[in-house]
Amino acid sequence: MxxxxxxxxxxxxxxxxxxxxxxxxxxxxxxxxxxxxxxxxxxxxxxxxxxxxxxxxxxxxxxxxxxxxxxxxxxxxxxxxxxxxxxxVYMPEQLSSEELEQIVLQTIQEVNATSKKEMGKVMGALMPKVKGKADGTEVKQLVQKHLS
The missing domain is CATH 1.10.1510.10 (Uncharacterised protein YqeY/AIM41, N-terminal domain)
Structure with a gap:
């Protein structure tokens, strides 16, 4: 439906x-x-x-x-x-913290990012994967944490 x-x-x-x-x-x-x-x-x-x-x-x-x-x-x-x-009620089911962290780590590896300078590249590849399923602020914080 x-x-x-x-x-x-x-x-x-x-x-x-x-x-x-x-x-x-x-x-x-x-x-x-x-x-x-x-x-x-x-x-x-x-x-x-x-x-x-x-x-x-x-x-x-x-x-x-x-x-x-x-x-x-x-x-x-x-x-x-x-x-x-x-x-x-109408939003897709939200990802758990563990699932989100796994997707973040996987995306960082996919784009071969190693520093915070490449955060834009990571976010660009990551956001379509988690659109509507995770809060953008939380995604950003996780990416920063793993790129530092």
């Missing part, structure tokens, strides 16, 4: 159960997916493009969450946490 079909099905369920929060998030994601398709001039997005849009939505909320926590806006923090919980 494609992401859009799944979103449509979950949207119907949210309407029936009168879950306004979930319905709002699903509509927002659907709009983002449609906007991306229009931007790319396509009728349908590939699975990778859908994951990119979902990752962007999650990242925006995490960034906002950090800002709201610093500002002491607990009401908005709670709302964003709820939105993130809804979005996480």
């Amino acid at each position: 494609s992401l859009l079909e799944r979103l449509n099905q979950d949207m119907k369920e949210a309407m029936k159960s009168k879950d306004k929060e979930k319905l709002s998030v699903i509509r927002m994601v659907k709009a983002s997916l449609q906007n991306e398709a229009i931007k790319l001039g396509k009728d349908e997005l590939t699975e990778e493009e859908e994951i990119t849009v979902l990752s962007r939505e999650v990242k925006q909320r995490k960034d906002s969450l950090h800002e709201f926590k610093e500002a002491g806006r607990d009401d908005l923090v709670e709302k964003l946490n709820d939105e993130l919980n809804v979005l996480q």
Whole structure:
């Protein structure tokens, strides 16, 4: 089942159960997916493009969450946490720390990187492998750790 079909099905369920929060998030994601398709001039997005849009939505909320926590806006923090919980359902399963570290080490060997100067080369080869399955900050920290 494609992401859009799944979103449509979950949207119907949210309407029936009168879950306004979930319905709002699903509509927002659907709009983002449609906007991306229009931007790319396509009728349908590939699975990778859908994951990119979902990752962007999650990242925006995490960034906002950090800002709201610093500002002491607990009401908005709670709302964003709820939105993130809804979005996480549609994200691919996250890699464990061990799996991620193994992929990082494997990629470093593949590109024959030996110093931090080659971090860009490693990240360029690594990010498509872990797209949507790991946090970029965590990936960056692991690469730095193994290239030092």
